[in-house]
Amino acid sequence: MSTPETRLSELGITLPEPMKAVANYVPFVISGNQLFVSGQVSATAEGRISGRLGETMDLPAGQNAARQCGINLIAQCKAALGELSRVKRVVKLGGFVNSHPLFTDIPQVINGCSDLMVEVFGEKGRHARSAVACPTLPLGVAVEIDGIFEIEV
Template structure:
């Protein structure tokens, strides 16, 4: 039976994919008490890497789309870890890394792609603390990688 979060996903036309397996020696998530720590999710959609550097070969809107895809991938990992997305009490924090040139300073605008998605999907429980950091490179040359801490019931 679908919950309210699943209903919101359907209304938004979002299909949550099967989560990707870790690319190295780590686990996708760890639960400690009522907190779920989700490993960094890269900008990958339907097996296609969303690559490139903001401020060089990727524009702001493509960066926002890459961050939104990271958010979808985070939701997939959350669902895999806890089953029912209605168990999400609060998205506590996002830490986001944006593959960008030294002079690119719109990392927060890029990461809004994920932040806005979490508010659309989880409502007020999706509002979170956040860091948006520019980095010189990311694995597989992806544009964005985001990790999350989520409080669960």
């Protein structure tokens, strides 16, 4: 069985440097056998993926933004755990989408992240989830997603 790091390589994904907190919080907390990762925004080393779904961005662009949030979540997991094989289960994702009031494909946007978790972690990547629309998000980004992971201690 291949490791999550191997799967990332097969997908052509290089994890970025984990994002630093932009306010008074920490990027992640380990409590018992759970890893809580603070909201990761749709940003790359080149800059933020900004926009508003249904207004300046279409569904595929939103899914790409959510996928980038997933990559950033995994980068935080790697920073917290050292090895991604310590992730026993992706427990829950909370997705927030900067969207026009008439845009209703919020769950499909967050699938960009959910699909990535399954691609990287296999069956352990299947998770509970919430997906909500917001009139704006921090730094003007299109998507923000936080995560809860069960880990080996």
